[in-house]
Amino acid sequence: MSTTEAILEKVSALPPEKQEEVLEFVDSLAKKAALPAKSGEPYQWIDIALKANLQGPPDWSEHLDDYLYGDKKNAL
16 A cells, blocks of 8 residues: 555545644645745744844843743843
8 A cells, every 4th residue: 555545545534634634734735845945044034033123131131030930021
């Protein structure tokens, strides 16, 4: 039995609402596969982060966990 046949057999046995979930998942995989390969800009995310213009305390990057989970989180 091929992989495709095994998948079809298992999906066919699922209730319709679960088949819909499988279809949505497969669609998301297909969209990811269709994305163009990344260009030669490995640090493009930095430009995006800078354009977001996030505001926070001066030591935010050094103490992020403290702000999220610890004593300083109430200081935001």
